[in-house]
Amino acid sequence: MIRHEIKNEYLKVYLRENSSPYSIPLCELGQTTDWRVAVIDDEKIIAKNISKWTLHLFTDKNLTIEFAREFQRIVKKNCPTNTINWEETEKAIIIYDEYRRLSANVKEEKIGVFSSLKxxxxxxxxxxxxxxxxxxxLD
Structure with missing residues (x-):
């Protein structure tokens, strides 16, 4: 469970026990962004109209999908008129997590195998x- 509180027009989110809170201005809580989940040259996965703060917290702190769902409930409660595409946000997190996992496997496999690693x-x-x-x- 995410510990959080509203203080001085900020949502304070405590991600870990005994950690400093992440402070998000309430007026920015419903902000959206397009997330470049994975982009290599002309191959790309871009998620549109997702939660800016879920993206920021998830990629910065490597949190779980359960965290994202709980954060969604907090945002909906404190910013009920948000236009965030929560389905797309969750799908982007799942894809990003899988991309990161598969990319780590590539890095492990490439060591010493090919002369042209780039x-x-x-x-x-x-x-x-x-x-x-x-x-x-995806398209």
């Missing part, structure tokens, strides 16, 4: 993006 990296990452686009039915 080209290998790009092609391997492009293949990951293509697989994720197909798996999640």
């Amino acid at each position: 080209n290998y990296d790009k092609n391997a990452y492009k293949e990951i993006i293509k697989k994720l686009k197909k798996k999640y039915n």
